[in-house]
Amino acid sequence: DSTLVNCDGKGWKNLNDIDFPPKVITLTLNNNNLKFDMITDRAKIENLLSLTDLSINQNPLGTIPSFNHTNIRFLSLQDTSLTSAEFPSSYRGSLLQTISLSNNKIRSINEEDFVILRGSQLRKLHIDSSSISKIDQNAFTPLMQLQALSLKNNQLKSCEFISNLGSLSSIKLDGNQFTSLSQQLSTPRNIKTYSITHNSISTIDESSPLHQWLNMNYTNIKIFLANNTFNCCSSLWFIRFIKTYPQFVGDASLLTCTTPSNFAGKLLTKLNPDEMNCDGDIPNKSWWTTGRIIGIVVGSVSIVMIGIIVIIRVGAYIRRHSLRSGYEPISGNDEQYSDIDSLLSDRHTLPILEDDDELSTNTNINSTRSVARSDAPTHTTAEGIYATDGSVVGDSQIQEAVLIPRSD
Template identity: 35%
Template structure:
């Protein structure tokens, strides 16, 4: 019964919005305090604009998850910018398409997950948002990041770009954030390199889980302040004396944690790494989960259970460089087979021909009478 009454109230209020009647936000949304709300949730209210809604200036957290807001109108932008106490704005699951021009000076957290973004460029209005520390841009179609994207930001400490269809991040992308950025999450993208890392002087944590790294990037060889590296579920197959991990051991780096679970390790090519994992200065915090993918004799074996001295790596598997090599080899085999068949047939025919000629008798010449 209560839910039915609540539903009817919402319908009445929304009808008022259509007719132009001004309503307090707490009549439509869920507020923690009706008189002086601090947290307001306007999730799933089918809102397409904020024209007829009044928001109290005391609001610190405002959520509009799963609506139809675009913030293309000046009125809607001013409605948000006039909430002077606003610190956290959550707009996930709205069809924004571009990053809206907010300029709230107290804003510290902005969440734009799944908002149909195809670019991560922040407008100049964000130069006023000097307190903005955390941004979520996950589940968008960004593709590539460049320096232009974040040049209006200067105080950001944390950014989440998970599942953003990223395949390229330019080396100077985070230049404006070189001293402020402390944490980046790039889970579930298509990244293969990390040229941007040396520009981040105060980075503490970087998460590259579920990307396409085939080896540990050389950019992590000298971590300035970074303490947490995540490379789980990538395509890393060899860690040897050329790896940044080897350099870490030689320079006695400590206090670093790296995670490498679910990578297809070639254990015969990673014997140095296997030996390293058994040492006392092991920085790989999920080493007990690491298993071999190659060679076949060791597939599924845990690296920490192997003994380098007793491993049989004498027979190296053959890895065709690509499908073209396989096709060429097959065609050569077919060609050689045809040559053998044709040659054998010709030899048999010639043998039979000369055998029949030897059986012919010489016909005597007839005398011509004189």
């Protein structure tokens, strides 16, 4: 079939000696060494008036080739070392309907990149895996007929450009760096399909565009969210949403929790938000209000102070009992000492030992009072022995001091 010509992997550096069938419709020149920087090479393509599909992937182009006045409708320039998505002026008024610039190093898409294609019939644009981290808000504005946009596997974190794509019906943002659903998705216009799988979306709550879709009765929209990093404790609203309105999420049955650990790997559709124990989960940033922070600090200080007071009191209690630990209670009958004051008041006063001679003259030597034996210490004088109170050594009765004559 001369309408389909495959010239892949020929190692061609130019097309000087190459003649293509004049009625070729689909031509593939993939995996060669073509640059199309020579007019003669470009002329070989421009002279193929029936050509509508051209694929020159895996060639070291560097820039988009300047083909003039062609009927090409499908152009694939994948993996061709492109660093810019800017189309040269030769494409003004082109008939292009599908363009693929994937697997390049474009990095950013600027406002002027597609200006030449203004008013074109371009409906599908693929710029996947091209290290894109920035897209000007008005970059796609000239593409008024664009219906499908694929920006998979780039480094995008936002999608402000969507608001200027009035005819867009499908957008693919899989494999980027989104951490939440952009607010630009709230007013989808004609968009029917969003694919944002394999991103880093952790929380979907009432502030998300999904809530707006519900309120505005957008029942013909589907979003695909598989392989995101959902924190199920901060996405309780979303879990209720997909269980109640599963028609909005095309892959609802595939969504799983990433955090917290006690829910990791569990299907969102199998969870019951009213029975989930999320008390042990670390609150998200919105939880840390000023009032809560102050409350936590004051509470922590109070707990520390109470702990210090308890430690001090326990220490004092232990020290008091340690000091008393060497003492034992005195055993015996204490009744005999219960009236000690009256007993002492009836006793004779002990003489003051200032002069033994005076003591002997003031004491009745012939006293007939009986004296109990005592081991108490005594004092020897010239006239006799002075006996002290027997209670000093624990005698059973309290004795009076008397002067016992010495027998010489």
